[in-house]
Amino acid sequence: MSIQERTRGRRDAIGVGVALLNRLAQWRAIDRLGLRKPAERAVFEATKTGFRTAGALSRRFSAASKLAAPSRLPAAKGTGRFDLTPTEDQQMMVDVVRSFAADVLRPAAATADTACVTEPQVLESSAELGLSLIEVPEELGGIVTERSALTGVLVAEALAHGDLGQAVACLAPSAVSTAISLWGDETQQATYLPAFTGSSVPAAALALLEPRPLFDPFELQTRFTGGLLNGVKSLVPRAAEAELFVIGAQTDTGPRLFVVEPDHPGVTIEAEPSMGLRAASLSRVLLTDVPAVPLGSVEDYAECVRLSRLGWCALSLGTARAVLDYVTPYVNERTAFGEPISHRQSVAFMVANIGIELEGMKLVTYRAGSRASQGLPFAREAALARRLCAEKGMQIGTDGVQLLGGHGFVKEHPVERWYRDLRAIGVMEGAVLV
Amino acid sequence: MINLETPRKFRAFVNQAHQVAAEMLRPNSRRYDLAEHEYPVELDMLAAMVDGLGASGTGSGAGASGVRRTAAAEDGVVNGSNLSSVLSIMEMCWGDVGLLLSMPRQGLGNSAIASVASDEQLQRFDGVWAAMAITEPGCGSDSAGIQTTARLDGDAYVLDGEKIFVTAGGRCDAVVVWATLDKSLGRAAIKSFVVMKDTPGMTVERLEHKLGIRASDTATIRLENCRVPVENLLGSADIDKGFAGVMQTFDNTRPLVAAMAVGCARASLELTRELLSEAGVQIDYDRPVHLQSAAAATYLAMEADWEAAYLLTLQAAWMADNGQPNSLQASMAKAKAGRTANDITLRCVELTGTLGYSEHHLLEKWSRDSKILDIFEGTQQIQQLIVARRLLGKTSAELK
Numbered sequence: 001m002s003i004q005e006r007t008r009g010r011r012d013a014i015g016v017g018v019a020l021l022n023r024l025a026q027w028r029a030i031d032r033l034g035l036r037k038p039a040e041r042a043v044f045e046a047t048k049t050g051f052r053t054a055g056a057l058s059r060r061f062s063a064a065s066k067l068a069a070p071s072r073l074p075a076a077k078g079t080g081r082f083d084l085t086p087t088e089d090q091q092m093m094v095d096v097v098r099s100f101a102a103d104v105l106r107p108a109a110a111t112a113d114t115a116c117v118t119e120p121q122v123l124e125s126s127a128e129l130g131l132s133l134i135e136v137p138e139e140l141g142g143i144v145t146e147r148s149a150l151t152g153v154l155v156a157e158a159l160a161h162g163d164l165g166q167a168v169a170c171l172a173p174s175a176v177s178t179a180i181s182l183w184g185d186e187t188q189q190a191t192y193l194p195a196f197t198g199s200s201v202p203a204a205a206l207a208l209l210e211p212r213p214l215f216d217p218f219e220l221q222t223r224f225t226g227g228l229l230n231g232v233k234s235l236v237p238r239a240a241e242a243e244l245f246v247i248g249a250q251t252d253t254g255p256r257l258f259v260v261e262p263d264h265p266g267v268t269i270e271a272e273p274s275m276g277l278r279a280a281s282l283s284r285v286l287l288t289d290v291p292a293v294p295l296g297s298v299e300d301y302a303e304c305v306r307l308s309r310l311g312w313c314a315l316s317l318g319t320a321r322a323v324l325d326y327v328t329p330y331v332n333e334r335t336a337f338g339e340p341i342s343h344r345q346s347v348a349f350m351v352a353n354i355g356i357e358l359e360g361m362k363l364v365t366y367r368a369g370s371r372a373s374q375g376l377p378f379a380r381e382a383a384l385a386r387r388l389c390a391e392k393g394m395q396i397g398t399d400g401v402q403l404l405g406g407h408g409f410v411k412e413h414p415v416e417r418w419y420r421d422l423r424a425i426g427v428m429e430g431a432v433l434v
Numbered sequence: 435m436i437n438l439e440t441p442r443k444f445r446a447f448v449n450q451a452h453q454v455a456a457e458m459l460r461p462n463s464r465r466y467d468l469a470e471h472e473y474p475v476e477l478d479m480l481a482a483m484v485d486g487l488g489a490s491g492t493g494s495g496a497g498a499s500g501v502r503r504t505a506a507a508e509d510g511v512v513n514g515s516n517l518s519s520v521l522s523i524m525e526m527c528w529g530d531v532g533l534l535l536s537m538p539r540q541g542l543g544n545s546a547i548a549s550v551a552s553d554e555q556l557q558r559f560d561g562v563w564a565a566m567a568i569t570e571p572g573c574g575s576d577s578a579g580i581q582t583t584a585r586l587d588g589d590a591y592v593l594d595g596e597k598i599f600v601t602a603g604g605r606c607d608a609v610v611v612w613a614t615l616d617k618s619l620g621r622a623a624i625k626s627f628v629v630m631k632d633t634p635g636m637t638v639e640r641l642e643h644k645l646g647i648r649a650s651d652t653a654t655i656r657l658e659n660c661r662v663p664v665e666n667l668l669g670s671a672d673i674d675k676g677f678a679g680v681m682q683t684f685d686n687t688r689p690l691v692a693a694m695a696v697g698c699a700r701a702s703l704e705l706t707r708e709l710l711s712e713a714g715v716q717i718d719y720d721r722p723v724h725l726q727s728a729a730a731a732t733y734l735a736m737e738a739d740w741e742a743a744y745l746l747t748l749q750a751a752w753m754a755d756n757g758q759p760n761s762l763q764a765s766m767a768k769a770k771a772g773r774t775a776n777d778i779t780l781r782c783v784e785l786t787g788t789l790g791y792s793e794h795h796l797l798e799k800w801s802r803d804s805k806i807l808d809i810f811e812g813t814q815q816i817q818q819l820i821v822a823r824r825l826l827g828k829t830s831a832e833l834k
Contacts, residue, residue, distance in 0.1 A: 079435055080442030082752055083511045087435050150436055216725055302720060324825075332826055340832075348822035348833050349815075355825045356766045356818075360742025363749060367438035367741075374437070383719035387738035 051271045055262025058243040066190030071137045075375025076146045094154050101162025109163035112279035118169035126170035127201040135178035141197030149372035152434030153314040160318025164421040165279030172237040175433040176204035179246045183296030202243040207233035208430030217305045217429045220250040229292045237431050239283035240269045255301050258292035266290040276420030306382040311432035313365040313385040316393035316425045319418050320358045323400035350399050357392040390426030397422030441513040451522045455529025463530040466649035481538035514755035520693035527697030531803045532649030541602050542566040543610035546683045550669045565606040567597035575816045578621035584613035590661040603653025623673050628666040635660030646802030685764045689750040692767040695775035695807040696744045702800045706782040736778045743771035762824045769817035772808030779804040
């Protein structure tokens with residue numbers, strides 16, 4: 001038993017639930033922040049679309065006390081029954097995140113998209129929700145006692161129903177805390193995790209992508225030699241303010257993850273505004289002889305790629321659902337030739353297919369997430385989820401615009417943003433993790 | 435707790451179904467495809483075994499147990515006969531769809547009986563092999579337009595009309611016939627009746643020659659002055675609450691047909707993967723698809739669609755087991771599985787070239803069998819109509 005366990009006692013299922021409720025209570029504070037009233041929101045003066053800067057100054061990460069061995073979450077124990085019912089804890093978490101997505105993310109989406117930044121208050125309240133605690137063991141300050149990839153899936157889905165770009169900005173730090181929690185040694189866990197479980201969660205990012213066609217996360221051009229990283233990472237969320245990176249790089253034995261503190265002259269950040277996900281302040285990270293410490297093994301890297309792909313699948317579920325929820329009343333209210341356009345099969349069947357494919361995407365993603373949580377192999381399931389979500393998700397995005405016709409093409413409606421955001425699912429690697 | 439794996443308690447049973455499919459159905463698959471209308475005698479022995487399984491409470495071989503509830507576990511979650519049925523059907527149809535459809539005492543009519551019959555009827559029709567007769571020469575998807583009439587005359591209904599595309603209509607013991615009590619009252623007056631084959635006035639006119647599922651007989655049945663005892667009417671005799679009742683059957687049978695599609699498509703995928711592998715094409719789940727061969731990328735896309743169809747089918751069955759309304763999900767499963775199976779089986783023939791197209795393998799057969807799975811028990815288009823009406827909150831009068 002660890003020192004923390006003995007002093008604080010172990011949380012049981014009820015304890016975890018209470019911990020979540022506590023988070024919810026804290027989250028009510030956003031009412032006072034005025035985030036529910038988008039009209040009163042301050043608009044950012046400048047858009048952050050064309051900068052080049054050094055890496056952000058890191059706080060001093062240091063290990064106050066560490067465990068004798070790294071803490072590892074055990075696999076979730078299954079009931080052996082086919083079941084589509086989330087646990088009470090998951091349901092509670094999802095309900096809270098869903099209201100956050102509806103009340104905070106959705107109203108701020110258009111502005112954040114234009115400004116290429118997610119407002120600090122939004123990021124703060126998302127941190128208050130405990131997003132970076134979901135995958136961290138309670139003995140390290142998190143809230144879970146077993147693997148919870150599926151909870152991560154449900155939370156990402158709920159967030160992206162509000163806005164995909166801001167969801168990525170909110171989830172970026174938790175990708176790093178999750179990676180360190182899952183694969184870090186006792187020193188890395190003790191050094192970095194307290195910051196993510198404390199009151200001010202640092203910006204941080206998991207960077208795998210590199211800028212070239214046919215990118216393969218298992219053949220990286222960023223290399224680790226002699227303790228130093230060299231290369232270029234692409235579409236890294238909130239990189240300019242990140243105080244910590246987990247970066248994928250090739251070694252002689254294969255690709256691995258590395259922990260990098262960006263407070264080094266060899267780190268340069270370049271804005272990389274893209275088609276969508278603009279609220280995530282996407283950037284390139286240029287690395288020249290940057291010291292880095294390995295995190296996990298080559299096998300862990302492969303698991304990281306898979307779990308990250310699952311994260312993107314989960315995000316696509318939320319945004320695709322947003323499309324369905326938006327077009328449904330639209331096609332019922334919009335009339336042409338004297339009746340609602342939804343009375344035409346060509347329109348109605350498009351909606352039906354959005355519903356059918358979305359339900360399929362959801363179940364395939366849940367299966368992969370559930371297998372990951374239960375410690376079962378999930379490479380196949382994650383690959384199928386990615387294939388499906390990339391293809392059908394984009395189809396839903398384009399159909400969403402099509403169903404609104406010319407109105408879908410203008411920014412008065414959110415479907416054009418969802419179209420841009422959903423294109424990312426087939427492109428992205430890293431950045432989020434479940 | 436969300437878990438989409440095969441329930442532990444069904445694993446042995448699913449394996450058993452797989453063994454039957456591999457050792458009994460597959461070896462006879464080509465034979466009865468070529469010898470259409472020949473009775474697959476092997477199935478009698480098999481049916482006896484399936485009956486045994488049913489009696490042991492393991493679940494049904496081909497889904498004839500309908501919606502009878504299974505006791506819930508401590509947390510209230512039920513894995514019951516709907517789920518075991520679709521799992522079993524998937525395995526059997528991995529073997530052969532046509533032969534499954536010819537399985538004695540496991541007809542779609544049995545599913546209808548199990549879903550809506552009273553306890554007394556359930557007992558009386560126990561062990562009866564029942565086919566389902568809905569379609570008529572002039573009405574297919576529009577089942578509300580049924581012309582077959584049922585006229586009450588003393589202690590019997592007198593049925594008159596013609597039914598086509600009756601699966602297992604030649605071989606069954608009884609036919610569940612849809613007929614209207616009053617044509618002017620539309621769908622509300624449509625009722626289903628269990629008509630025993632030896633009832634005077636019922637004749638099997640002919641058997642169809644088909645594109646696929648040739649092992650299964652498809653009959654045309656004529657009803658002329660056919661007197662059916664009043665107690666053979668399924669569900670309520672009241673005209674005001676009729677159609678919903680008979681349509682409810684579909685919520686239970688559509689996942690079964692979706693399961694057939696899932697099983698058939700898996701057969702194609704597995705053999706294609708084997709043949710591709712012999713040709714040097716390996717499927718890698720981690721590497722990006724665009725860095726793999728076009729054949730591997732196609733395979734992955736097909737397998738992803740298959741996985742969605744598979745899980746949609748399990749979801750619809752699981753909801754039925756747990757007493758959740760599942761019309762929407764049943765139609766979603768049927769729509770996705772029907773079109774996916776047809777697409778997969780056809781693309782597998784293309785990928786495997788002459789090996790797939792010729793009769794050396796069963797790939798060409800599966801691509802013929804799969805077509806019906808996107809048609810019967812509600813076509814693709816009907817499923818989309820149902821899904822669309824549900825999602826959009828439209829009536830059948832508004833969204834035609």
